Amino acid sequence: MATELEIDTEGYVKLAELEQVPPGEMVQVTLEWQGQEEDIALAHTETQIYAFRDLCPHMNYPLSIGTLCGTQLECRGHNWLFDLQNGKAITPPIRKTLDRYPVKIVNGAIWVKLPPM
Numbered sequence: 001m002a003t004e005l006e007i008d009t010e011g012y013v014k015l016a017e018l019e020q021v022p023p024g025e026m027v028q029v030t031l032e033w034q035g036q037e038e039d040i041a042l043a044h045t046e047t048q049i050y051a052f053r054d055l056c057p058h059m060n061y062p063l064s065i066g067t068l069c070g071t072q073l074e075c076r077g078h079n080w081l082f083d084l085q086n087g088k089a090i091t092p093p094i095r096k097t098l099d100r101y102p103v104k105i106v107n108g109a110i111w112v113k114l115p116p117m
Contacts, residue, residue: 005031012104012111016042021049021110026073028054028064033114039064040101042110043084045071050084051112053099058089063098073098 006014015029021044029040039054041064050071054064061077068074071084081090087098102113 005033008106008111010113012102012113014109015040015051015112016110018044018049018105018108018110024068026064026066026068028062034116038114040112040114042112043068043073045084049103049105049110051101051103051110052084052087053101055099056080057096057098 016027021027021042023044023046026041026043029042031038031040039062041052041054043050045068052063054062056063056075056077058075058080059077061075063073063075066074066076072090073082073084074080075082082088082098083090087100088094089096104111
């Protein structure tokens with residue numbers, strides 16, 4: 001899913017409409033951010049939307065094609081598990097973490113605050 005940038009006054013970027021990310025699913029959003037192409041994964045658990053860099057810190061595999069079970073994400077590359085609530089790996093070595101981004105929902109749209117590159 002590609003998107004044109006819309007940025008609010010707090011620096012949040014509109015990435016998708018809530019209806020584009022059904023509960024229990026993940027999608028990849030590709031955008032150009034500060035001169036670089038960036039892939040962001042959006043995961044919709046039953047209670048929340050999570051946003052994170054769509055790249056496994058273990059094997060550089062796209063996380064958005066993994067499996068979502070509650071707030072746990074399983075990477076398809078090596079079956080590593082991550083906790084979306086804190087970004088930490090559940091599968092050892094647990095020092096690996098996801099690059100997570102703050103999310104807000106405004107009028108049915110998903111807005112994410114991306115870091116400076």
